[in-house]
Amino acid sequence: MNRRSTTRLVTFAAATGLAVASLTGCAGGGGDEGGDGEVTLTWWHNGTTGPLPEVWEEVATEFEESHPGVTVEQTGYQNEDLQRTLIPNALAAGDPPDLFQVWPGGELRDQVENGYLMPLDDVIPDTIDSVGATVNPWQVEGTTYGIPFTFGIEGFWYNTDLFEEAGIDAPPTTLDELIDAVGALRDAGITPIAVGAGDKWPAAHWWYQFALHSCSPETLQAAETEYDFSDDCWVDAGDQLEEFLGIDPFQEGFLGTPAQQGAGSSAGLVANGEAAMELMGHWNAGVIGGLTPDQQVPEFLGWFPFPGIEGSAGDPTAALGGGDGFACSAEAPPECAELLEFIMSEDVQAKFAASGAGIPTVPAATSSLEDPNLTLVAEGLAASSFVQLWFDTAFGTTVGNAMNDGIVNLFGGSGTPDEIVTKMQDAAATL
């Protein structure tokens, strides 16, 4: 055999190998539908702590019982791992789970643009109607691709005992009162506010709040649709945050503190009485409950909305919030939509509400809320004139990431309010 035939042999082997690999690649993925009507649905969600995993497990079991031949494989993953790594990779690899968590705003738009998601309007229209306007962030150009099962707003989770100890009678309703409360807590030797700045986004939410209360709703709209951050209010937000950081409201070493993992996290500090409050989303009661020694939501926990800022252009009753929704992958079997319909049924929503895992989106289920704090959040949500989606979600990954980087630099003392806006504009320019 001369050299040429050796080369030919190698080429042949390589070609065969590649062909085999691509064939097996094509065979994988999609809804694994067996020949005898057996269907396996894979379902990825973010229920890893608190009561949520148990709720989803029951939902899966009940759905299997009422749908013979259907197997539901549900798995909970840590939220950011799921959002940033697992789902993007599974989608890009062409082998996504059937039912999975979707985040509204920029990410949903990207996924729809790539044809990854199943349009739901013709499949389960009644379910979509049942949640009303809450579904809007999960729509792209009028078509619904996901349905939120929980939606809530951000506010302060605080320790009523520590507030009492510091002589604070009522939760602050204005920024000045909040600043006074921070001072009173410091004087009493209590860490006023815990922030999980190590994870970036919990720190960024502070800036979001200042921006929400500084910018008019029209400005916010222009930012979301046209990436227009030219209004002065975006820089004002950073100025206000810088001033607020000046009163030293946070725990020691906050730049390294994670938000949710372990007793040393910001939620853990509140859970164990080592910090008086934390600005965090509606899910926080469950997280705090999971970090106490007895795994129960502590008695002392209370909630109040972010106070309005006197004399600012923003709507004082606007709130910052978001929700969790599920979507079916484009190639999922029809049973996927049925499972989603079941998850959104009033029974399951009521069970979800009763478990204390979050605030349901089906209005009729709200009355099943037992947790007094979630009831407060639900009332706050109802009282809000409008709810702005978390900015990092609303602006999409690229701008959101640059924005959060700019904000944590300000937290760390190495950035300026102008730089935050510059970073956002630079990132938007790369889109």
Added chain:
Amino acid sequence: MTATLQQAGPAIAAGPAPTPGRRRPRSSATRQRIEVVLLVGPALLLFLGFVILPVILAAVYSLYNLPPAFRWEQLAEPDRFVGLANYQRAFDSPEFVRAIGNNFIILFASLLIQGPLAIGIALLLNRPLRGRTALRLLIFVPYVLAEVIAGLAWKLLLQPQGGVNAMLESLGLGFLQQNWLADPGIALWTLFWILTWKYLGFAIILMLAGLQGVPEELAEAAAIDGASWWQIQRYITIPLLGPTIRIWAFLSMIGALQLFDMVWVTVAPTVRGMATETMATYMVQQGQFAGQPGYGSAIAVILFFISLTVALIYQRVALRRDLAGAVTRGVR
């Protein structure tokens, strides 16, 4: 091909011993080639598919502006091709330039601090010493530990209320307490300490192995001539340890340039971004978490070329003697 095989088969099984003068009959050479193809082929395929192809793809992607979780077809879309804009952006980004700087700080610190430390400890451990085996074992343990486990352990120890600060407190050294991993001013050095703790054992074992190749007779002869222990180490042992030191330095440099996991595990994202970002963590942060696969690929290509350049220069300048000797003289 099959025919060749069939002819070759019996020739070997039944044929007489090879004719003198032709050490390798043609049929045997053919057979050997087929064996090589069959044995190397699968590994080669894997290597091409999982190493070479991704490298080429990264170079291709780096010329595009791509959305997260993109599809192949999107490469053909208008406005996606941006040429070298991703590279331009990388070198204009103060974050990335700082990340390169951090890599080189760790590289030089490793060479200047870990190297002498490892040589010193290896020289000590090479002397007759009670419990020497146990000591060697203990020193090597951190290197055997999984990176993530070691990283998490240190992360817990170095928390503001963690073990290190508690120990300082109880030793009466409370004034030394720090937010080791949360203070951007010192986080890089805390990280360097963890890396030293983790990799010093490996360096020491390498040096000890190198010391075994230094003939004792030389030291004895020098001692008879009146050389002190220090003089023996300085003028005999360490020069003869040269090849080992140079190889260790090479491995250490590559490790420092590619550093990812220890940073990712131990340092919170915020502090990482401010003080301990490396090229590799910046690549994952931008390519994966900020949803810019094209930009991330450009960073990967830059990282590749920086590593390659450093490796080639080092090979030409420092390793040439070692490698040349090994090849031309055929001795170790």
